[in-house]
Amino acid sequence: xxxxxxxxxxxxxxxxxxxxxxxxxxxxxxxxxxxxxxxxxxxxxxxxxxxxxxxxxxxxxxxxxxxxxxxxxxxxxxxxxxxxxxxxxxxxxx
Numbered sequence: 001x002x003x004x005x006x007x008x009x010x011x012x013x014x015x016x017x018x019x020x021x022x023x024x025x026x027x028x029x030x031x032x033x034x035x036x037x038x039x040x041x042x043x044x045x046x047x048x049x050x051x052x053x054x055x056x057x058x059x060x061x062x063x064x065x066x067x068x069x070x071x072x073x074x075x076x077x078x079x080x081x082x083x084x085x086x087x088x089x090x091x092x093x094x
């Protein structure tokens with residue numbers, strides 16, 4: 001089975017005991033966004049990904065977007081660099 005952004009997000013949610021509603025509320029994403037995007041088969045918007053990563057700094061952006069590395073970061077993590085996030089998203093699309 002191919003690992004997708006949503007399958008990885010689901011793994012993180014299971015690890016943290018979260019559900020779609022809780023993530024949307026905590027991340028200040030419009031309610032229903034995750035479910036709607038899941039059903040449509042589309043990925044998450046750039047803004048939604050940034051909000052999730054800022055809300056859960058322990059979530060490794062490279063793992064979430066590309067599936068590379070470990071789910072959780074260890075030790076200090078540089079703050080989210082928007083330019084780097086754009087590069088990760090471009091790699092995902094390739």
